[in-house]
Every structure is written in C-alpha cells, then in structure tokens.
Amino acid sequence: MENIRIGIAGLGRLGYRHAENIAFKTPGAELVAVCSVTGRELERAAIDFPRATAYTDYAALLTDQSLDAIFISTPSDLHCRQIEAALGAGFHVFSEKPLGVNVPECEHVELVVAQHPNQVFMLGFMRRYDESYAYAKQQIDAGKIGTPFLVRAYGLDPEALIEGAIRFAPTSGGIFLDMAIHDIDLANWFLGGQPDSVYAIGGSFVHSEFAEFGDCDNACAMLQYRNGGMALLYAGRTAAHGYHIETEIIGSKGALRISPVPQKNLVQVYGAGGVMQECVGGFFERFEDAYLNELHEFVRCIREERQPEVKVEDGTLATRIAFAATEAYREKKIVRF
Ligand SMILES: NC(=O)c1ccc[n+]([C@@H]2O[C@H](COP(=O)([O-])OP(=O)(O)OC[C@H]3O[C@@H](n4cnc5c(N)ncnc54)[C@H](O)[C@@H]3O)[C@@H](O)[C@H]2O)c1
Structure with a gap:
C-alpha cells in the first residue's frame, strides 16, 4: 500500500517534533x-526534511494535491478555521489540542467534521495514548477499582519553561x-461522563504577566459530574522540580496512581545532600511515546477507514x-452547565 502523505502546519516547539516523528x-x-x-523554522526544515515542499501560507498548503492528510500544530486560536479549511479541501486532519479557544467555534467545527464522515479527524489528546494512562483505563474498564468516583490530577510545568508560556x-x-x-x-x-458544575481558584503567585491576560500561573478546579463523580485538578506553571504530571483515580474498590513521583528514570543518587531522584524535564520527555502512538493511530485510522477513539465532541x-473553569476563576463563582 502507498504511503500516507502528510503536510504539517506549524513547526514550532511541538510541531517540529511531530514533523520529525x-x-x-x-x-x-x-x-x-x-x-x-x-x-528560521523553514530554513531548519529545509536541512532536516529536504524532500518536503515548504509553504509560508496555509491556504497554499491546502492546494497541494499530492497530500492525503494535514497535521495542524499551529497556535490554538487558528485550529478551528484551519480544520474547517483542510476538511473542506478533502484532507484527513489531525489537530493539536485544544480544539478551539471558544465554545461556538468548537460547536461549528463539530458540524463541519460531521459533514465529512469519510475523512479521519483526530484531536491531540495524546495522554490517552500514553501506555500508563491506557493501562489505567483498561484496569478501570475491567472493574479493578470498582466504580471510579474521584479523579485527582496534577499538571505542572517546570519554571524552566516559563518564558515560552509567557x-x-x-x-x-x-x-x-x-x-x-x-x-x-x-x-x-475515566469517570465516563461530563460535569454539571465547576468551581475554580487561582493566582499569579510568581509571574504577574499572566494576570494581564486574565490568566494566572497556578490554579485549581473542582468539578462535580452528573453521575456523581468528582474531579480535583491542579495546574501550575512554576514547579521548581520539573514537569510533574500525576493522576490518581479513586474507586469504590481501590485506586490507581499514575506517576506520583515524576521520575526521569529508575536511578537514585545517594550523596552528601541525601537521596536524590531526578525529575522529567518536559512534555517531550514524559510523553515521547504518546505523541508517537497517537500519530501511528492517526495513520492507521486513515488506512483502515475508521475514526479514532478521541472524537471532536471530546x-x-x-x-x-x-x-x-476560567469563568469560575475570574468571577469567583460556581458555574453550572
Ligand atoms: N499536546 C501537547 O502536549 C501540547 C504541548 C505543547 C503545545 N501543544 C499545542 O500545540 C500547538 C502549537 O504549540 P507550540 O508550542 O508548538 O507553538 P509555537 O508558537 O512554538 O509554534 C507555532 C507554529 O505555528 C506556525 N504558524 C503560526 N501561524 C501560522 C499560520 N497562519 N499558518 C501556518 N503556520 C502558522 C508558526 O510559524 C510556528 O511554526 C498549540 O495549540 C498548543 O496548545 C500541545
């Protein structure tokens, strides 16, 4: 069978890695x-991917008739309209998360995806393709922890990456x-449903720049699900120790914990200062396999003419x-759906 021919839009922090993959x-x-x-990204790409045609204009990329699929890794506010244009031009589409930066544009793009049922659409919720998260989901589906009722998650970026975040x-x-x-x-x-209310708090404790955009550097959200489930989420941008993604799922008969210590490897260094365990430094290092697994799934879906598990509705x-959650944080109130 012939290769699936992919064109990528966005060669930045993440897009370049996708391009290499x-x-x-x-x-x-x-x-x-x-x-x-x-x-300068295109100059670098000309060296690393000499056989790839380079475009500076997304509309021109979509006129390339040699392509089967478009892989979107551009800034988040461009995703919805670029997805719509690529599907309209007849391509299979992968888009990085988030789907869009407001709900109406997401709802609109849902309709557009529905109008192209024979083209694969996949969204980059790559953690579902991480082996540990996929294993945890299998354990839950097999009833190993009974009925899951609480998800507690930490999503912390290291302070070392703060310049990019700003x-x-x-x-x-x-x-x-x-x-x-x-x-x-x-x-x-994990909880198998959707929330009916959310409350959130947060602050710019280290970098006041985020406040200019109504944003913050550390925040927590509390979600109540329609099926009774609960979620406690903590997101932060200033972790001193590294990239800390930790999830706990608590059920009626047990619990699962995914990477409570975000260790870089299995080495512990015993020195004068005590015992030291190094931490993962960033999302590439932690989710290298997940990015690859989701890409491989996208290509398989195109070949097998089926849609991936992650849907536009997700x-x-x-x-x-x-x-x-953003509204709850800004207006200091519980937001109900
Ligand atoms: N899944 C993850 O874990 C993860 C991690 C990081 C970033 N992301 C997402 O990936 C996306 C890209 O993030 P990034 O950090 O790589 O951004 P970035 O700013 O480093 O790169 C953006 C890229 O988009 C290109 N671009 C901008 N406007 C364009 C246009 N009109 N047409 C074509 N290309 C255009 C830029 O030239 C650049 O190559 C964001 O939506 C972000 O949320 C996801």
Whole structure:
C-alpha cells in the first residue's frame, strides 16, 4: 500500500517534533510538505526534511494535491478555521489540542467534521495514548477499582519553561484551556461522563504577566459530574522540580496512581545532600511515546477507514469545561452547565 502523505502546519516547539516523528518514525507515512510563518523554522526544515515542499501560507498548503492528510500544530486560536479549511479541501486532519479557544467555534467545527464522515479527524489528546494512562483505563474498564468516583490530577510545568508560556499567553486561552485541558479530558474519560458544575481558584503567585491576560500561573478546579463523580485538578506553571504530571483515580474498590513521583528514570543518587531522584524535564520527555502512538493511530485510522477513539465532541466538551473553569476563576463563582 502507498504511503500516507502528510503536510504539517506549524513547526514550532511541538510541531517540529511531530514533523520529525512523521518523517523518521512512522512506517507507512511520509512528510511531504511543511508550512510555517517563521523563516528560521523553514530554513531548519529545509536541512532536516529536504524532500518536503515548504509553504509560508496555509491556504497554499491546502492546494497541494499530492497530500492525503494535514497535521495542524499551529497556535490554538487558528485550529478551528484551519480544520474547517483542510476538511473542506478533502484532507484527513489531525489537530493539536485544544480544539478551539471558544465554545461556538468548537460547536461549528463539530458540524463541519460531521459533514465529512469519510475523512479521519483526530484531536491531540495524546495522554490517552500514553501506555500508563491506557493501562489505567483498561484496569478501570475491567472493574479493578470498582466504580471510579474521584479523579485527582496534577499538571505542572517546570519554571524552566516559563518564558515560552509567557510568550504563548496572549493566544493560549488561559491555564485551564492550555494546560488543564488534558486532565479535563482524562477526568471525563475515566469517570465516563461530563460535569454539571465547576468551581475554580487561582493566582499569579510568581509571574504577574499572566494576570494581564486574565490568566494566572497556578490554579485549581473542582468539578462535580452528573453521575456523581468528582474531579480535583491542579495546574501550575512554576514547579521548581520539573514537569510533574500525576493522576490518581479513586474507586469504590481501590485506586490507581499514575506517576506520583515524576521520575526521569529508575536511578537514585545517594550523596552528601541525601537521596536524590531526578525529575522529567518536559512534555517531550514524559510523553515521547504518546505523541508517537497517537500519530501511528492517526495513520492507521486513515488506512483502515475508521475514526479514532478521541472524537471532536471530546474536544468541545473539554473546551466548554475549561471555559467554565476560567469563568469560575475570574468571577469567583460556581458555574453550572
Ligand atoms: N499536546 C501537547 O502536549 C501540547 C504541548 C505543547 C503545545 N501543544 C499545542 O500545540 C500547538 C502549537 O504549540 P507550540 O508550542 O508548538 O507553538 P509555537 O508558537 O512554538 O509554534 C507555532 C507554529 O505555528 C506556525 N504558524 C503560526 N501561524 C501560522 C499560520 N497562519 N499558518 C501556518 N503556520 C502558522 C508558526 O510559524 C510556528 O511554526 C498549540 O495549540 C498548543 O496548545 C500541545
């Protein structure tokens, strides 16, 4: 069978890694085109991906008839309209999370996806493809912890990455949409439903820049689910020790914990200062396999003419909850759906 021919839009922090994964780590797929509005990224891409056609204009990328699929890794506020344009041009589409930066545009893109049932659409909730999270879900589905009723999640970025977060702040949609969205989707997935109310608190404790955008550097949300389930989410941008993604799912007959110590490896260093365990440094390191697994699933879905488990509706739901959390934080009130 012929290779699935992919064009990627966005060659930034994450997009470049996706491009490398498509080009070098995905049998049966080919990186045929790259698109970026940043000259130095395209110069680097010309060296690393010499056979890929380079575009500086997304509309021009979509005229490339040699492509089967578009992989979107551009700023979050562009996702919905770029998804719509790519589906309209006849391509299969993968989009990075979040689906959109407001609920109406997500609802609109849901309709657009529904109008193209024969084209694969996949959203980048890659944690579902991380082996530990997938294993936890299997354990829950097998009844190993009874009925899950509480998800407690930590999603902490290291202080070392703060410059990028500040640069991204004007278009990120805020801490709940940008960061907690993964944990929101996981809570929906693990608890098997959707919340009917949310409350949130937070503050700019270290970097006042976030407050300019109605955002903050550390925040918590508390969600009540329609089926009685609960979620407690903590998102932060200033962790001193590294990238700390931890999830606990508590059920009527037991609990599961995923990476309570975000360890880099199994080495402990015994020194004069005590016993030291190094921490993962960032999302590439922690979720390297998950990014690859989701990409491979996207390519398999195209080949097998089926849709992935992560649906466009999951993206709208997570965005709706993230917005409700943002509103709850800004207006200091419980938001009901
Ligand atoms: N799944 C995850 O864990 C994860 C992690 C990081 C980022 N993300 C998401 O990935 C997306 C990209 O984030 P990033 O940190 O790589 O951003 P970035 O700012 O580093 O890169 C953005 C890229 O988009 C390109 N771009 C901007 N406007 C464009 C346009 N009109 N047409 C084509 N290309 C355009 C830029 O040239 C650049 O290459 C965001 O939506 C972010 O939320 C997801």
